Amino acid sequence: MTAMGTATVGILGAGKLGTVLARLAVDAGYRVLVASSAEPSRISLTLEVLAPGAEATTADAVARESDIVILALPLGRYRNLPPASLGGSVVVDAMNYWWEVDGVRDDLASPSSSTSELVASHLADARVVKAFNHMGYHDLDEGPRPSGMSGRRAIAIAGDDDAAVEATQRLVDSLGFDPVMIGGLSAGRRLEPGMPAFGANVGASELVALVDQATADASPAR
Amino acid sequence: MTRVQFGIETFGDIPLGDDGALMTHAAAIRQVVDEAALADDIGIDAVALGEHHRHDFAISSPEMVLSAIASRTSRVSLGSAVTVLSSDDPVRVFQRFATLDAVSSGRAEVILGRGSFTESFPLFGFDMADYEVLFEEKIEIFSRLLTEKPVSWEGTTRPALHEADVYPKTESGSLTTWVGVGGSPQSVIRAARYGFRLMLAIIGGQPERFAPYVDLYRRASEQLGTTAHPVGMHSHGFIAATDEEAREAYYPGYKAMMDRIGGERGWPPMARSSYDAEITSGSLYVGSPDTVARKIAASISGLDVGRFDLVYTGGGAMPASQRMRAVELYGTEVIPRVRELLADGAPS
Numbered sequence: 105m106t107a108m109g110t111a112t113v114g115i116l117g118a119g120k121l122g123t124v125l126a127r128l129a130v131d132a133g134y135r136v137l138v139a140s141s142a143e144p145s146r147i148s149l150t151l152e153v154l155a156p157g158a159e160a161t162t163a164d165a166v167a168r169e170s171d172i173v174i175l176a177l178p179l180g181r182y183r184n185l186p187p188a189s190l191g192g193s194v195v196v197d198a199m200n201y202w203w204e205v206d207g208v209r210d211d212l213a214s215p216s217s218s219t220s221e222l223v224a225s226h227l228a229d230a231r232v233v234k235a236f237n238h239m240g241y242h243d244l245d246e247g248p249r250p251s252g253m254s255g256r257r258a259i260a261i262a263g264d265d266d267a268a269v270e271a272t273q274r275l276v277d278s279l280g281f282d283p284v285m286i287g288g289l290s291a292g293r294r295l296e297p298g299m300p301a302f303g304a305n306v307g308a309s310e311l312v313a314l315v316d317q318a319t320a321d322a323s324p325a326r
Numbered sequence: 327m328t329r330v331q332f333g334i335e336t337f338g339d340i341p342l343g344d345d346g347a348l349m350t351h352a353a354a355i356r357q358v359v360d361e362a363a364l365a366d367d368i369g370i371d372a373v374a375l376g377e378h379h380r381h382d383f384a385i386s387s388p389e390m391v392l393s394a395i396a397s398r399t400s401r402v403s404l405g406s407a408v409t410v411l412s413s414d415d416p417v418r419v420f421q422r423f424a425t426l427d428a429v430s431s432g433r434a435e436v437i438l439g440r441g442s443f444t445e446s447f448p449l450f451g452f453d454m455a456d457y458e459v460l461f462e463e464k465i466e467i468f469s470r471l472l473t474e475k476p477v478s479w480e481g482t483t484r485p486a487l488h489e490a491d492v493y494p495k496t497e498s499g500s501l502t503t504w505v506g507v508g509g510s511p512q513s514v515i516r517a518a519r520y521g522f523r524l525m526l527a528i529i530g531g532q533p534e535r536f537a538p539y540v541d542l543y544r545r546a547s548e549q550l551g552t553t554a555h556p557v558g559m560h561s562h563g564f565i566a567a568t569d570e571e572a573r574e575a576y577y578p579g580y581k582a583m584m585d586r587i588g589g590e591r592g593w594p595p596m597a598r599s600s601y602d603a604e605i606t607s608g609s610l611y612v613g614s615p616d617t618v619a620r621k622i623a624a625s626i627s628g629l630d631v632g633r634f635d636l637v638y639t640g641g642g643a644m645p646a647s648q649r650m651r652a653v654e655l656y657g658t659e660v661i662p663r664v665r666e667l668l669a670d671g672a673p674s
Contacts, residue, residue: 206455300594
């Protein structure tokens, strides 16, 4: 980690969200490593075209070499993530329970905790933060603006580990969005599908208002 | 440059009848047949019907409706948009489309895809968790069936095929096959790997965002040694005499549909400002013939696509007469105007 922020951003998932985040991170000057569930060679052309400059590699290499790792795979596959490799890493959970992809899963729709807490309990030693989940991938793609520019959009962040939250805050800012801290990892519930802030592509003050609209005991749509 | 093709698409949304009440599913299906017959009359190139299994859409068996359309038309191509291959049987899909190809004298097209709905999975006894393997195996089987020679195959998602010869054979020996993709890079590469056509579903945001996907398809085709066909795109829209009339007529039904379907997926209600922004700079082609023509021409040039399909029934519960009028304006005014605009901007 340098004064300029995180040097290497790792992304697990090379789908719509993963490739958009990879492109934004390359544009922001990071070294970017991407892995999917397939062999690295299967995603190298995708990255060459959709996120030129990002490197295809394995999930283990992403975990080992990155200062910060973003999870951009379908939430339904979170148990495939390697807890041992990600131990100690700052892990940004950008995933959502999306039953149209994951199928109807009672374990993911559980109202007793946020889905990021499920991920955190699987990745026992990782420092999990929730961010980048509430904005649609095409809004992310179209939305980055330099710091201080009017009309800059905001990304909400929830996490328990102060240093990990700070690292995520710097990442969000350097990718072109205003970071908005909303509380601990359990507060990530307020960003999930079914909540007012889900889908939000708005500035910081409007995002805060949408997050506040969600009451602590409200449950997601499904 | 090959001549750009223009199509219309619908999922069989239920319109309002003359009495202002929602039509029955049966009447909504007949309405689609009538609209397709008009499309054929006025020179629209393609009609494609989606497959859904829910109360707000009437079409669950696109090929049946397309077959009826075939008997009332002579030139328009007849496609599905999309056939949810993962929850279907590739052998049956081939048989149905080869049959449609027969009754329409070679006008059938199949667009395979994931679709944006998943009701077909529980309905036919499939598990969403198996989605990837279902699609991978079935697209492989389908591609072998397209050779129209006996096929042998073994896998996990259907019984094995041993030198299975499947009928009817088509007259051309090649059933036109597309893959509909909503933005998954792996799906784009898969379409290239099989040499299938690529239809991009662009249903939100700036269309230009999809230019890299067109590039990805072409470069993957080159690397894999397959043919890169002209790419297609499909987007929602609606046409009326003036911009204001189109926007106001389309909005209530579109908002109701977006809020209903979006709500099921956890999105908050759609704001009017988002609707207007999608029309101005996003992926909704709503307005007067001239406005819509300019927007379509810009997308066709910007993305270098060879086919544009307008999903014309996204306004949901709107009067059937307005829908019919939109098809008429699309065929008689929008498409000729787009062709003019493209010719003006074409390099000499």
